[in-house]
Amino acid sequence: MDEEINLSERMLRAIIVQMEKAGIIPADLIADASAYASDKGDDEAAHALGCIFLETQAPSQSEWMAEQRRSQMRSIDGGKADE
Structure with a gap:
């Protein structure tokens, strides 16, 4: 039973994160739910x-x-010659 709850919690977490990243639910709603709880x-x-x-x-x-x-890449001045 604990494994089922753990799996359910992981699935819900993944769904909520992806819904927020897709713009379906605002991050503020998650923060409000945390405050409510x-x-x-x-x-x-x-x-x-x-x-x-x-x-x-x-x-x-x-x-x-x-x-x-x-951030580790450095641009190299060169390539095309000036006309």
Whole structure:
């Protein structure tokens, strides 16, 4: 049973992150849900939603790696000759 819950939580997390990145739900809605859960005394849910909010704000692993590679590249002055 615990594995099913764990799988369900992972699936829900992935769906929420992708929906936010696609613009279907705003990140503010996730933050509001976290605050609501906290207000209701469900600290575990509030924490999980807060983590999801942070995850939506971070670049994907491939985006991060591409940005790191771009930052390491140096442009080389040259190529076409002046006319």
